[in-house]
Amino acid sequence: MKAPPFAYVRPATLDDVLAELAGGDAKVLAGGQSLVPVLAMRLGRPATLVDINSVSDLHGLEAVSGQLRVGAAVRQRTVERAEQARAVPLIGMALPFVGHRELRSRGTVVGSLAHADPAAELPAVAACLEATIEVAGPRGRRSVPAAEFFAGAMTTGAGPDEVVVAARFPTARPGEGFGFAEIARRHGDFALAGVAARVRVDGDGVTDARLTGFGVSDRPVSRDVTALVRAAGEHEPELRAATAELATEVVDTAGDAHGSTGYRRRLFGVLAARELARAVRRARSRQEVPA
Structure with a gap:
């Protein structure tokens, strides 16, 4: 399909961009990799596209x-x-x-x-x-x-x-480690479930751990999992038991042709345990060495 008709402007300053947006039904165009498909499928019909690439x-x-x-x-x-x-x-x-x-x-x-x-x-x-x-x-x-x-x-x-x-x-600090993974039908497809993890450690162990799931709700869902990771450390089997329980709370998206809610919960639990374990190991490897 083709996009419905629209006006196109390419302002040179941020003030001009804001002036165009104040005029009514307008959308910002930067890379266009999300907006253009929306227009082509006629899921959006803005009157004006405001191209910000000259700012x-x-x-x-x-x-x-x-x-x-x-x-x-x-x-x-x-x-x-x-x-x-x-x-x-x-x-x-x-x-x-x-x-x-x-x-x-x-x-x-x-x-x-x-x-x-x-x-x-x-x-x-x-x-x-x-x-x-x-x-x-x-x-x-x-x-x-x-x-x-x-x-x-x-x-x-x-x-x-x-x-x-x-x-x-x-930016990352000493003693901070990260993990990231997703499952999709093919590389480049939208994730059926994915996780991002951040862990901080010091000489006494894990001080902070944060886990974010995506593809599992209507927005990224983050949880403080410090207590969970402090108890299990980098031991993936212990982490998996805890993240499987967490998945029932975090994953609330409805099932579809690509995977049920239960399937996505299992994906989330497995990925979360694996990436938290990796984040702990990476955090420990990035600790500052005392002078």
Whole structure:
């Protein structure tokens, strides 16, 4: 199918972008890898597409003050290959699962967050790392925690007259380890179930552990699993018993032709146990060596 008719504008400044969004029924176009299929299937009919690729302020990628700041027009493939992005290992683990290389060459990190597909990898990364989303609108700029940004399937905390301008991911610290995995019918397909894990350790053991599931609800679902991981450590059989129980709480998506709710719960439990165990081992290997 072809998209319905729309007006196309390519502003050069953020102020001009906001002026276009204030005019009524408009959608932001960055990489287009989520929006264009929606238009082609006529699931969306915006009157205007506002292309933000000429706004130079939105192309920044920098690691500063313990955070990796990714501008709204930065391609996923750019982040995948960027030296400074290695400071956030979980992004590097997740990006190879995002579509295919050709799609990542156009798709943007922030665009994936703004699209808020519940089966997408990058929203789960943002939720697991407790990233911050920068939003600009007619009332000024504001920073939204990832936990508050994802409001539901394809729904975020950004208003129709606002634009997401960047995302800030905390960089990894010594004693911090990560895990990421998903199950899909084919590489590049939407995940039937997936997990992102972050674990922190010190000389006394696990101090913090966070687990995020995706493809299992209408948004990324995060849980503090510190007590669970502290009790089981990196022993996957013990972790699996606990994550199987957790799956009954976290996985609430309805079954479909690709997998029942019960099947997704089993996937979540197995993946969660495996990746938490890996995250613990990686965290221990990254501990600072006393001088």
